[in-house]
Amino acid sequence: MTSRDILSRLVGFDTVSSKSNLALIDWVRDYLEQQGIRSDLIHDETGTKAHLWATVGPECDGGIVLSGHTDVVPVDGQSWSSDPFTLTEREGKLFGRGTADMKGFIAVALNAVERFKAASLDRPVHLAFSYDEEIGCIGVPSLLEAIRRRGIRPAACIVGEPTMMKLVIGHKGILCAHGHVRGFECHSSTAPEGVNAVQYAARIIDFVRLECERRYREGPFDHRFIPSTTTLHVGTVQGGTAFNIVPRDCRFDLEIRHLPTEDPHRILQSVERHCRDVLEPEMRAVAPDTGITLSVFCDTPGFVADPGSDIAVLLRRITGDNDSAVVAYTTEAGHFSRDGYPTIVCGPGSMAQGHKPDEFIEVSQLAAGDRFMEALAGALGRVSPPRPLP
Ligand SMILES: [Zn+2]
Structure with missing residues (x-):
């Protein structure tokens, strides 16, 4: 043969x-x-x-x-x-x-x-x-x-x-996590009484965008790679059921493509910190049974x-x-x-x-x-x- x-x-x-x-x-x-x-x-x-x-x-x-x-x-x-x-x-x-x-x-x-x-x-x-x-x-x-x-x-x-x-x-390596925002559902006419899962997800997604852009400007850099920084983005989002319901759930996938010298878990922790310290207190002031989870599903060094x-x-x-x-x-x-x-x-x-x-x-x-x-x-x-x- x-x-x-x-x-x-x-x-x-x-x-x-x-x-x-x-x-x-x-x-x-x-x-x-x-x-x-x-x-x-x-x-x-x-x-x-x-x-x-x-x-x-x-x-x-x-x-x-x-x-x-x-x-x-x-x-x-x-x-x-x-x-x-x-x-x-x-x-x-x-x-x-x-x-x-x-x-x-x-x-x-x-x-x-x-x-x-x-x-x-x-x-x-x-x-x-x-x-x-x-x-x-x-x-x-x-x-x-x-x-x-x-x-x-x-x-x-x-x-x-x-x-x-x-x-x-x-x-580079890849770390991916499923994100889940658990909000509080209500009629959209009384939106402030609910916790809008899609809108909180949007704030996480924007945090991720800003973090990616900051790295793109400030590094750390390794010029052997193109692009020469770690990148982060959100590639999928699903949430909500109708235009007139404040949505209870929103799910998204976050990807971190990292330089081999960077620890992606520390980057993910910074996203988690933002959720825990900034977003969740706001959500729970409206409805205590709400929150955000990020669970890793892919970790390729x-x-x-x-x-x-x-x-x-x-x-x-x-x-x-x-x-x-x-x-x-x-x-x-x-x-x-x-x-x-x-x-x-x-x-x-x-x-x-x-x-x-x-x-x-x-x-x-x-x-x-x-x-x-x-x-x-x-x-x-x-x-x-x-x-x-x-
Ligand atoms: Zn292959």
């Missing part, structure tokens, strides 16, 4: 985040078993999704984690030229959902297992394939917990999101890697890329990095094609991914595998 054959199989499994990924995971497990590699599955609480963890080489500290997510974003409402779940080649490009983001990386990693075995590694290569990345990286914490429980300590992690095989050493770390030096040598890029999207690198693993994002394909209709990976990028894995096997193993690439 080639990387392309493997990619074709992987794309054939519809692993949109809302669905089970078990059919794909079972296929990967069988594939690895045929090569004598045992996999461990870590299921979610519903039993319909699983991470896969497998080790090539010795079970010991050190070595590298190759991290990829198995889920993909939906195709609903997108106009595709061919079936998104059938790998289709046109003009040197392989089309299909997840080809770039990021089944292409999983394919080259699986294809390299034979090479890793032939290299008689003295340090392990771990495969860590997760679920629920595309809905806020909410799956990977339980995978990291499982790694901790095994009592081994990998030396570094490569997250294979599509970077055109360039090194990405940083991205940002990350900045040390450009001089061993893994960064090794990947520069392999890829020839001497830049230190940062990107606008988030990845599981934030979680690996927060757990203390030196982490670099580097993988085949381009995120410019990710999440779009007619997503593709260039055939040449898949080949670049194969060469990368071959060089990695050579760098980690005692013997460089002699087999030339097809």
